[in-house]
Amino acid sequence: MAETKEKSLSDEKPKPRVRPIVRLGIFLISHSFLVSVVCCTAGVLALFLLPVLAKNTYISENALMPGSASPMLSNQHVSDGNRLVKDLTNPNSKSSETGIESHKIIAQYMLDLGAEVSFHKFHPQMNQFHPLHFFSSPVSGKIQENYSCSSYGINTVGIIRAPRGDGKEAIVLVTPYNALKSGFGEALSLGIAYSVFSLLTQVTWLAKDIIWLVADSQYGEYAAVAAWLREYQTPKFSSLSTPNAEMCPDVNNLFELKGHSISGSKFSNSFRRAGTMAAALVLKVRDQNEQFEDTISIYAEASNGQMPNLDLINVVNYLAVHRQGLRVNVEKLWPLLNSSWLKSLGEIFESLAKVAKSLYPKWKFGIPATEYVEGTATLASSLYYQALGVPTGPHGAFRDYQVDAITLEISPKFSLDKVWRNDILLRGGRLIEGVIRSVNNLLEKFHQSFFLYLLTSPSKFVSVGVYMIAFALLIAPLPMVAASLYVDANSSSNCSKGDSSTPSAITDTDEHGIAIRSWRWLNSAKLVFIVHLWGAIVSLLPYFISQIPDCSPTTSFMIWVLLSILSLLTLNSVLASPLACAKATQEKEWALVKSVTISSVFIGLGLMSVINFATAEIGALLMVPMCLLARPLKLDVRAGTLRSFCRLICNLVLGHIAFPPAAFFLLKGMLDGFGNANVGDFWMWVESLWAWNSATYLFIGMVQLPCWVLCVSILFHTC
CATH class of the missing domain: 3.40.630.10 (Zn peptidases)
Incomplete structure (x- = not known):
């Protein structure tokens, strides 16, 4: 008996050890909510810390030797001029x-x-x-x-x-x-x-x-x-x-x-x-x-x-x-120089710097509050003009x-x-x-110094190795939340299949359930593809609208909006949106749609960061919170808790701000005053983007706008 028992134990295969990186991935996916809150908060904080982390400029190429020779321009040359x-x-x-x-x-x-x-x-x-x-x-x-x-x-x-x-x-x-x-x-x-x-x-x-x-x-x-x-x-x-x-x-x-x-x-x-x-x-x-x-x-x-x-x-x-x-x-963005909240934030950083210096005198951290405000205004201007993509x-x-x-x-x-x-x-x-x-x-040719940088003053800059941290922290939760939603949607549908008290029922439905679950995401991918295809059509419409003679900017904008709505309805009716035809038995269909949407946004922001980082950074600030918080409003209304109510308010606010025309008018109002805003101004702004072949135009039409439409469809999804 002892020999038989030892033989049976030796015949048992040892359980494969899970790699540490897989364990870490499982841990992050299972705690995606906490990771999202931490990363997004750290990303925004890192963005506001950039003026503090800016370094003094220096000449990298020794051969330049500026000022090493006395100027030779004399008054005679001035008289010639x-x-x-x-x-x-x-x-x-x-x-x-x-x-x-x-x-x-x-x-x-x-x-x-x-x-x-x-x-x-x-x-x-x-x-x-x-x-x-x-x-x-x-x-x-x-x-x-x-x-x-x-x-x-x-x-x-x-x-x-x-x-x-x-x-x-x-x-x-x-x-x-x-x-x-x-x-x-x-x-x-x-x-x-x-x-x-x-x-x-x-x-x-x-x-x-x-x-x-x-x-x-x-x-x-x-x-x-x-x-x-x-x-x-x-x-x-x-x-x-x-x-x-x-x-x-x-x-x-x-x-x-x-x-x-x-x-x-x-x-x-x-x-x-x-x-x-x-x-x-x-x-x-x-x-x-x-x-x-x-x-x-x-x-x-x-x-x-x-x-x-x-x-x-x-x-x-x-x-x-x-x-x-x-x-x-x-x-500089001059309205920021008179911002009281920015001055208060600078005073907080200045106080923290004093505390840090008292604990460790060699740690040179922090700048005066006035310098912080001016550096932030310059940094925002550098980020804004780079994001426009217009010289x-x-x-x-x-x-x-x-x-x-x-x-x-x-x-x-x-x-x-x-x-x-x-x-x-x-x-x-x-x-x-x-x-x-x-x-x-x-x-x-010039090659020693930086080509990717943001200026906070004529003599201070933030290099690519520093400002990419804020962007990386903002988009880091996206793949983890997408994976978490996918796992959650499949696990909930698995629990609803069959009767768990009957082993035969589990056996009969398991293979069929696995086959259905493994392909259910294709319906969500179909919806995302349709909306992104619609975004490409919307991006091409101005080419035909601009051919209309004697058309004012306001009229052109209204035609653009009307044609965009008609094209979306046409694509929805021809290709059949999954959200529109979702069956009641398909629980958490919105979660799969959100998972694929977040994945597409992550890819779009990653590609845009290679073409124009400033556009990707501003886009991440608008799109990442909206994608992470998107949830059917009916579920939050049914819950009736303080957390669900706060999420509902945030979704409504972000749904308005992240809409490209609304974001434009909000920015224009902050810079020039809301009394000067006009509907035709958005068309003229977009016209300037495509006239200069700015990649920001493609980003708005093919990434931000489809993301907004998908998130709004999730908010109004009938669960």
Whole structure:
């Protein structure tokens, strides 16, 4: 008997050990509610902590060496720039209706310095929505059909060949200029650029070619720069698609410059090129005066949240503050500066920092409350403009070709009389000289510093390794809650099948029940697929609505809403929504729908974080709480508890806020006041997104809107 017992024990197979990672997964799924609360709270808290965790900027590339050499720009170069300003502001230079006289003056000044000069003629292009042009160049519209000679744009380009270079690299300096409606600020920006240009023709240390582009901004600053860049990067060998310039006598007169024949000088009718662009600076001067001190504003956001290398901003900030005594500004969301709750939050963080320092003196945590408020306003602005995906200046055209570029806008403190004009010319010119000298030292493209970052001030930033924590914490509960809902829905349906007191009943229904449960999620997946297909249709509708002539924004928006509703009803009737035809015996069908919805949202947010993190972060703040709290309202009404009542209120509030038009009007009201809101404003905002091929438009139409529809269908599900 003993031998038989030992043999039977030895024949028994040992139970397989569950791996620790599987145990952890089971634990997290079984406690998904607690995990969701902890992760979402930590994610929001981490987002508000970003201004506190911001680090001081620093120069990563040692070869830049900003400020290591004394500026060479002298008063003589300033006087040269002043002469150009006087000639451009002379009323005689604006006698022509096309502003050609101004272009001749600029070209003549460039030629006098020995630069290679050419004119680039372009036609304005109409930005039109096209669903297949996303993530491509945002100026892929078509040329205006009714064109005339006066509708030509003319860019003036001057090139200095570097004495120590091989012509393979170049630095671009851009000054937007509208010859027909130019202000004194635009003329002064040309004066600054010319003073630097005249200096660079004389130096011996120049190793990169210098391109000075005077962009004709009568059709927009971005359009002029983008047209020149298209020709520079992708030359056209046929002019069949462009109007014939020979029929325009004013354009032909451009080549008749006083004292210079085409064949005997460096003036050329053909398009001139230099080397690969290492960096680009766009220089502008504001006509309005600041009240306190001379400032320079930096604009860096490009299409789809792209940012230039942080070293370029660091060089400008260092030279402007420590060499020229200019105050550097970056954009802020000004309503947040007067926010009382934000100030209270900053005071809390400041108090916690004092307590932490008293416990451990070496721990440098926390910033003053006023600095926290200003940092949060700057961070929110950086997040907002990156999420829009619309360039904040003509520098965005360079980022489409992976060229690091920023826009610098100088705001003088006093009126631009003769004394202060010379001061701005000198300080602005020396700033541009220092930046060009630093970029000239580079042996390769910018790569050492960050490309993914958020600014909290001109001298502080949050890197991708820090701000991704908040996003990761926000979306972390989604897969766990989806798995928990799936398991819960299947287990509840399993308990309702058959009579547990009869073993034969369990045996008979088990195989059939497993087969049904394993495929029930396909009905929910079908619903989610239908709604996302509807979202794609809604995203394409504006392409056809925009073809309607003389249609106001309000009318276009109402047509869009009507067609969207009709298309949803049509898809629901043709493909049969699972929620609409759910049988009463299918308990917790809404849980499976919610599980698949959460899974699709998790995938959508993950993909969007790769394309534009700022859009994914804002989308997570709106969508994750709505997805996690979505539950049929009837169940909360039946429960009658305080918890269910609070969840019901939260669902109603989030259902209104997460609706894209409602979220837009709420944000617009916070920034500009609710009295200025108009129904057509949403159409105009969306129109600007698709005109610039912003990926945010696709995210709203194909991720956020379907998510909102699915969550609303769950709220009104008949259990």
